[in-house]
Amino acid sequence: MPGPTPKEFLNYIDSHADGFIKRLSDAVAIPSISGDATHRKDVFAMADWLNGQLKQVGVDTKLVDLGRHTMDGEDLPLPPAILGQIGNDKGKKTVLIYGHFDVQPANKSDGWDTEPFTLTIDEKTGRLIGRGSSDDKGPILGWLNVLQYHHEKKVPLPVNIKFCFEGMEESGSEGLDELVERESKKGGYFDGVDCVCISDNYWLNTRTPALTYGLRGLSYYKVTISGPARDLHSGVFGRMVHEPMTDLIQLLNTLVSPQGDILVKGVDEMVPRPDEDEKAIYAGLNYSIADVEEAAGASIALSADKVSVLMGRMREPSLSIHGIEGAFSGAGAKTVIPAKVSGKFSIRLVPPQTPAAVDPLVIAHLEAAFAKLGSKNNLTIENLHGGKPWIADHRHWNFEAAKKATREVYGQEPDLTREGGSIPVTLTFAESLGVNVLLLPMGRGDDGAHSTNEKLDKSNFLEGSKLLGTYLYELAAIAK
Amino acid sequence: MPGPTPKEFLNYIDSHADGFIKRLSDAVAIPSISGDATHRKDVFAMADWLNGQLKQVGVDTKLVDLGRHTMDGEDLPLPPAILGQIGNDKGKKTVLIYGHFDVQPANKSDGWDTEPFTLTIDEKTGRLIGRGSSDDKGPILGWLNVLQYHHEKKVPLPVNIKFCFEGMEESGSEGLDELVERESKKGGYFDGVDCVCISDNYWLNTRTPALTYGLRGLSYYKVTISGPARDLHSGVFGRMVHEPMTDLIQLLNTLVSPQGDILVKGVDEMVPRPDEDEKAIYAGLNYSIADVEEAAGASIALSADKVSVLMGRMREPSLSIHGIEGAFSGAGAKTVIPAKVSGKFSIRLVPPQTPAAVDPLVIAHLEAAFAKLGSKNNLTIENLHGGKPWIADHRHWNFEAAKKATREVYGQEPDLTREGGSIPVTLTFAESLGVNVLLLPMGRGDDGAHSTNEKLDKSNFLEGSKLLGTYLYELAAIAK
Ligand SMILES: [Zn+2]
Ligand SMILES: [Zn+2]
Ligand SMILES: [Zn+2]
Ligand SMILES: [Zn+2]
Numbered sequence: 001m002p003g004p005t006p007k008e009f010l011n012y013i014d015s016h017a018d019g020f021i022k023r024l025s026d027a028v029a030i031p032s033i034s035g036d037a038t039h040r041k042d043v044f045a046m047a048d049w050l051n052g053q054l055k056q057v058g059v060d061t062k063l064v065d066l067g068r069h070t071m072d073g074e075d076l077p078l079p080p081a082i083l084g085q086i087g088n089d090k091g092k093k094t095v096l097i098y099g100h101f102d103v104q105p106a107n108k109s110d111g112w113d114t115e116p117f118t119l120t121i122d123e124k125t126g127r128l129i130g131r132g133s134s135d136d137k138g139p140i141l142g143w144l145n146v147l148q149y150h151h152e153k154k155v156p157l158p159v160n161i162k163f164c165f166e167g168m169e170e171s172g173s174e175g176l177d178e179l180v181e182r183e184s185k186k187g188g189y190f191d192g193v194d195c196v197c198i199s200d201n202y203w204l205n206t207r208t209p210a211l212t213y214g215l216r217g218l219s220y221y222k223v224t225i226s227g228p229a230r231d232l233h234s235g236v237f238g239r240m241v242h243e244p245m246t247d248l249i250q251l252l253n254t255l256v257s258p259q260g261d262i263l264v265k266g267v268d269e270m271v272p273r274p275d276e277d278e279k280a281i282y283a284g285l286n287y288s289i290a291d292v293e294e295a296a297g298a299s300i301a302l303s304a305d306k307v308s309v310l311m312g313r314m315r316e317p318s319l320s321i322h323g324i325e326g327a328f329s330g331a332g333a334k335t336v337i338p339a340k341v342s343g344k345f346s347i348r349l350v351p352p353q354t355p356a357a358v359d360p361l362v363i364a365h366l367e368a369a370f371a372k373l374g375s376k377n378n379l380t381i382e383n384l385h386g387g388k389p390w391i392a393d394h395r396h397w398n399f400e401a402a403k404k405a406t407r408e409v410y411g412q413e414p415d416l417t418r419e420g421g422s423i424p425v426t427l428t429f430a431e432s433l434g435v436n437v438l439l440l441p442m443g444r445g446d447d448g449a450h451s452t453n454e455k456l457d458k459s460n461f462l463e464g465s466k467l468l469g470t471y472l473y474e475l476a477a478i479a480k
Numbered sequence: 481m482p483g484p485t486p487k488e489f490l491n492y493i494d495s496h497a498d499g500f501i502k503r504l505s506d507a508v509a510i511p512s513i514s515g516d517a518t519h520r521k522d523v524f525a526m527a528d529w530l531n532g533q534l535k536q537v538g539v540d541t542k543l544v545d546l547g548r549h550t551m552d553g554e555d556l557p558l559p560p561a562i563l564g565q566i567g568n569d570k571g572k573k574t575v576l577i578y579g580h581f582d583v584q585p586a587n588k589s590d591g592w593d594t595e596p597f598t599l600t601i602d603e604k605t606g607r608l609i610g611r612g613s614s615d616d617k618g619p620i621l622g623w624l625n626v627l628q629y630h631h632e633k634k635v636p637l638p639v640n641i642k643f644c645f646e647g648m649e650e651s652g653s654e655g656l657d658e659l660v661e662r663e664s665k666k667g668g669y670f671d672g673v674d675c676v677c678i679s680d681n682y683w684l685n686t687r688t689p690a691l692t693y694g695l696r697g698l699s700y701y702k703v704t705i706s707g708p709a710r711d712l713h714s715g716v717f718g719r720m721v722h723e724p725m726t727d728l729i730q731l732l733n734t735l736v737s738p739q740g741d742i743l744v745k746g747v748d749e750m751v752p753r754p755d756e757d758e759k760a761i762y763a764g765l766n767y768s769i770a771d772v773e774e775a776a777g778a779s780i781a782l783s784a785d786k787v788s789v790l791m792g793r794m795r796e797p798s799l800s801i802h803g804i805e806g807a808f809s810g811a812g813a814k815t816v817i818p819a820k821v822s823g824k825f826s827i828r829l830v831p832p833q834t835p836a837a838v839d840p841l842v843i844a845h846l847e848a849a850f851a852k853l854g855s856k857n858n859l860t861i862e863n864l865h866g867g868k869p870w871i872a873d874h875r876h877w878n879f880e881a882a883k884k885a886t887r888e889v890y891g892q893e894p895d896l897t898r899e900g901g902s903i904p905v906t907l908t909f910a911e912s913l914g915v916n917v918l919l920l921p922m923g924r925g926d927d928g929a930h931s932t933n934e935k936l937d938k939s940n941f942l943e944g945s946k947l948l949g950t951y952l953y954e955l956a957a958i959a960k
Contacts, residue, residue, distance in 0.1 A: 035812040035813065035814065036810075036812070071812070072811040072812065104814065105810070105812075105814060110711070111710065111711070111819075171812070171813070172813070202716065216715060216718075218715075218815070220813045220815070222813075227776070227778050227780045228776040228777050228778050228780065229776065229777020229778055230591065230777055230928060230931050230932045230933060231590070231591070231928075231930070231931040231932055232776060232928075232930075232931055233901060233928075233929050233930040233931060234798065234800035234802070234826060234828065234930075235696060235698075235828060235899070235900045235901025235902055235930075236682065236775075236793070236899075236900050236901055236925070236929070237772075237775075237776060237793070237900070238696075238740075238792075238793070238798030238799070238800050238828050238900055239740040239782065239792035239793060239796050239797070239798035239828075239900075240772050240776075240781060240782060240789050240792050240793050240900075241772065241776050241778075241780045241781055241782060242738060242740075242780045242782060243740075243800055243801070245800070245801040245802070245803070246736055246737075246738055246740075246800075246801060247738055249729060249732045249733050249801055250733060250738060252729045252733075253729050253730060253732075253733035256726055257726075258722060258726055258727055258730060258853040258854060258855045259854065260718075260719040260722075260723075260726075292717075292720050292721065295716075295717075296707070296708040296709065296712060296717060296720075296721050297708050297709020297710060297819075298707050298708050298709055298721075298856075298857075299856060300707045300708065300721045300722045300855075300856045300857055301720060301721055301856075302719065302720060302721060302722060309720050312718075312719035312720050313716070313717070313718070313719060313720045316719050317719070318714065318718030318719035319718070320714035320718050320723055320725070320726075320815070320817050321723070321725040321726060321729055321807075322714070322725070322807065322808040322814055322815065322816050322817075322818070323725070323804065323807030323808030323809050323814075323816075323818065324803065324804055324807060324809060325808075325809055325810065325811060327801075327802065327803030327804060327809070328802040328803030328805075328824060329803050329804060329805055329807070329809035330585070330805065331552040331805060332515040332516070332551070332552060332651070332864075333515070333651070333652070333700045333702075333824065333826070333864040333865060334515065334584070334585065334802055334803075334824070334930075335698070335700070335800070335802065335826055335930060336802055336803075336930055336931070337800050337802075338802070338803065339591075339777075344808060344813065344814070346714060346813070346815055348714065348715060348718050348719075373738040374738060374739065375738045375780075376778075376779060376780045376781075377778075377780060384812075384813040385813060419715070419716075420715045420716050420717070420718055420719075420720075421713060421715025421716055422715055445716070448710060448711075448712075448713075449713050449716070450711070450712075450713040450714075450715075450814070450815060450816055451710050451711040451712055451713060451816065451819075452710045452711050452819075453710055
């Protein structure tokens with residue numbers, strides 16, 4: 001099905017692949033970890049780098065200071081948001097594009113096979129391996145690739161574009177909500193936007209392009225047990241005092257079953273059961289238990305029933321225990337009684353759940369569980385960050401344009417998915433602008449975002465760049 | 481009560497205090513952490529330093545190569561043991577003195593107020609603060625102080641002394657058992673030893689010197705749950721797969737109650753209940769709940785009953801959960817599902833418990849608990865190291881000499897204690913040599929060995945040095 005997209009654009013992407021990969025390599029080399037104070041300067045450097053790239057391809061940009069915040073007790077400047085625009089033709093639609101240039105932490109010692117901040121090209125598999133390759137530097141660079149063609153060849157873009165790039169997505173998007181809300185008002189930077197496109201998630205599998213119309217929300221908790229004034233020797237104090245680790249393990253044990261059921265009363269119960277129609281959507285997706293197990297690298301799916309496993313990710317909340325801060329975490333055998341330990345866990349939320357509705361249940365649950373222990377240690381509970389879940393209308397013209405573009409570039413019907421992760425700003429855009437938001441993923445389900453050996457397949461980077469450009473042309477062509 | 485100890489020796493200790501503290505500072509400055517491969521060279525440096533010090537005060541020494549071992553997958557040379565002797569008079573008793581020159585790990589970021597490997601003298605409190613100050617460099621240097629007087633003043637020692645110093649105590653005393661067993665045989669280095677003295681534990685409180693006649697043993701476990709081939713994103717995989725952390729928390733939760741009761745069936749039950757006579761010993765100790773809570777820095781004693789709390793440490797096993805390797809342990813909010821997590825816990829053992837008797841119970845317990853979870857992840861259980869508990873006859877002349885020395889130096893009757901920690905080599909000496917072993921602590925109950933801000937009080941260092949010397953004179957004087 002030939003589309004309105006210039007063939008020359010598609011060829012340009014293929015013939016400029018090496019340069020695009022080199023640029024991705026430059027981006028990955030900047031360790032812009034927003035959650036680590038020692039890397040804050042790198043998030044700023046990444047903002048400068050991206051700003052320079054945008055200007056080079058004709059985007060009119062401005063850096064917006066988002067103020068300061070406190071992280072782990074340290075007062076820090078927030079990295080700037082980058083706002084940009086290209087085109088201002090009243091006769092064209094205006095699309096707002098969002099991405100984030102910060103990344104998750106990564107150390108080679110976490111189990112990476114390569115240096116995480118050196119983009120490594122595996123010629124055999126075509127994988128571009130490095131932190132941020134898929135989440136979310138690859139997709140941002142996909143847009144740059146599209147813009148580079150139009151700028152270099154002096155081809156006018158089929159739509160007006162506004163950009164909103166941030167550097168705090170992996171740490172709760174601090175400061176961005178206020179910016180989006182402010183700029184969405186009459187006369188603001190985003191005034192006049194017709195629709196939004198965000199490329200910051202993944203295909204359901206490794207074969208089928210996807211459009212995503214739902215995201216889970218998140219509520220992230222830190223539950224701390226403190227007792228002794230300092231770490232103690234287990235020989236000297238074992239069976240004399242209440243040990244914080246014992247108490248914390250007891251609390252964490254009350255949260256979730258090995259089958260994934262959330263044991264905090266009222267949380268699972270908040271979500272309505274699916275009817276047969278809804279189950280049919282999941283049954284129709286191009287997906288098998290083998291896909292999740294291949295992506296996870298082990299036969300550990302919670303169920304052999306595809307629909308049940310897919311619903312677990314897309315329309316059920318989930319609770320994961322991420323780790324413990326303050327306990328012995330090194331190699332070897334240290335006989336310590338840690339004085340203060342903090343369990344980290346989070347709940348992924350689905351409509352109608354919200355952090356505001358779930359937090360009191362979690363806090364009451366933990367306080368009641370702690371009271372039952374009869375411990376003399378102290379309990380504190382913090383919500384580190386949160387975001388509401390989101391659902392969009394997948395029959396909107398914004399989605400229809402993306403469906404057409406997918407057929408054109410991939411020759412396939414896209415999976416219509418709800419995603420298990422959370423990009424809280426999606427909801428902010430939807431609510432502030434009152435327009436349709438489309439999630440248009442570039443990477444595959446096994447990219448390993450937030451994990452070791454994160455990668456983006458070269459073909460996803462290149463075909464994905466074509467898809468983003470083609471989507472703009474289909475957007476221009478479709479009737480509102 | 482004037483003893484046989486030369487007054488000049490006691491005065492010498494006081495008048496040379498500054499030099500002794502300087503020497504302790506030199507010893508603490510060498511970060512001889514045996515459990516960290518990157519510090520193995522420092523354990524070797526510490527052996528050289530101590531060997532040089534011993535030679536300077538007239539000890540005839542030899543370094544014994546203990547071979548190599550594997551730690552955290554790395555093949556490493558074991559630090560040498562230092563054997564030494566001074567005096568060979570058939571008319572005198574021969575005492576064997578043991579100590580260890582390796583230390584626990586320590587980083588300022590663990591919560592130290594000062595640099596852990598810079599001995600800091602707090603003039604107000606008289607505390608000598610630094611890793612190893614009390615465990616076990618201070619006591620070793622106490623012996624050096626005693627020897628320095630006799631060497632410098634050319635005063636013959638009242639007994640023959642053999643020394644055995646090792647650099648792997650904090651990591652399971654690897655290689656030492658074989659050495660002690662070999663050298664304890666007819667014609668071996670330790671042949672002819674009449675008794676053993678080890679200064680590597682602590683007073684029960686902060687006021688009363690103590691002699692120790694029992695030690696708990698230890699069995700240290702690493703229980704690993706692995707599943708995914710790599711860390712996963714909790715948004716993408718939450719409620720799709722069995723999460724290793726969920727499983728591990730469930731397992732760790734089955735081990736010990738918040739009141740310290742060991743829940744592994746058969747472990748607590750192995751220990752006979754105390755009769756009224758035994759309880760009377762604990763009731764008589766100079767000790768209160770306030771002491772343990774002061775040492776711990778918080779009101780977190782498991783009971784308000786002194787006898788119950790003391791028995792918890794001295795004659796009951798204990799189970800402590802030390803931490804988790806492989807989970808998220810940093811600051812901030814990382815939404816990871818860790819792929820492979822290892823819980824570290826250990827059980828302190830009392831007679832008649834042994835690692836050989838307890839290990840099968842722990843393994844069977846964990847395997848049964850894991851089977852109940854219905855998880856598709858994998859379980860492995862390792863015993864990282866272990867040692868049997870030990871009890872000595874506290875009416876033996878070796879103990880009587882120490883009691884007299886304590887009265888002489890401190891003007892107090894020592895507490896007769898059993899200690900909660902484990903020094904496995906104690907049992908090796910007792911069993912290999914078939915002689916009485918005395919534990920003669922130098923430091924106080926709040927020294928914080930294995931913890932942050934480890935310290936040795938200056939008065940304990942100096943009076944402790946006098947005590948060690950006086951003990952030698954009382955040993956010489958007492959009838960076998
Ligand atoms: Zn992202
Ligand atoms: Zn991310
Ligand atoms: Zn020690
Ligand atoms: Zn120790």
